[in-house]
Amino acid sequence: MVTGAAGRIGRPVLSLLASRGVAATALVLEDPGSLPAGRVVVGSAEDVDVVRSAMEGADAVIHLAARPAPHYDTPVDVFAGNTRATFIVLEEAGIAGVRRAVIASSYGATGLPWTREPVPPAYLPIDEALPPVVEDPYGLSKQADELTAAMMARRHGLTVVALRYPFVGGVEERLAAHARSLAEDPSRGVRDLWSYLDVRDAALAAVSALSVSDGRAHVAFVAAPTTLVPVPTAELLRRYLPGVPVRRALPGRSVPVDTSAAARLFGFAAQYPYSDGSGAAAG
Secondary structure, three states: OOOOOOOOHHHHHHHHHOOOOOOOOEEEOOOOOOOOOOEEEOOOOOHHHHHHHHOOOOOOOEOOOOOOOHHHOOHHHHHHHHHHHHHHHHHHHHHHHHOEEEEEEEEHOOHHOOOOOOOOOEEEEOOOOOOOOOHHHHHHHHHHHHHHHHHHHHOOOOOOEEEEEOEEOOOOHHHHHHHHHHHHHHHHOOOOOOOEEEEHHHHHHHHEEEEEEEOOOOEEEEEOEEEOOOOOHHHHHHHHHOOOOOOOOOOOEOOOOOOOOOOEEEEEEOOOOOOOOOOOOOO
């Protein structure tokens, strides 16, 4: 069962599952009528009855439904809506006997993107142990989602992998526009550490993470292996993050985000580097 199935990552997830012959139920707020799913349930992931209906027959869950940034609603609705949906989806999964789930967390769980004043990370490359500096309701909701995942693992023996996604885009204009913006002014990417992920890799991460089945909760960053800006990482760090401890070498355009947990847990490696069409790839 896939929530947020008509969204930026949800559609590629459904397409990937369909290409592998995996039947899926899509939970959507509105049915666009073109989803590659065996069954479509219309309603909110914040509604217990809707989620319970969508969960029928499922043996795994990919939960992607959420307000995707602090400004997408009121602060209360961003936090309360996101956390309510995650609690309901994982609780209903556990009750239904589902034992594998993947949820969309976010790079925003660090708090770095939306602090009132820029805050440098405690060290680089960042990893899942980085001390958070959250000041916004979205980042807080993702932290709460990760705690909910840990509780549900203990409560139901449910394996949950929370994927900390960076900026996600695809062959559509969104990723290209972001790449152009960073090339014009790399300072615009400091808060996100110039990280990104193609939507196809975002879908691959979600589906691949379903292979984890140890009855525990895990958090893992996923990102393309290099930055989206055509400047060596060492130069970016010297220019924009001087004084931040660098714990290991970051040669070339290596992204300063440690994705080794995702590689270790479910063998993830990004397959779709961004290219501006000139033949030069960014990942």
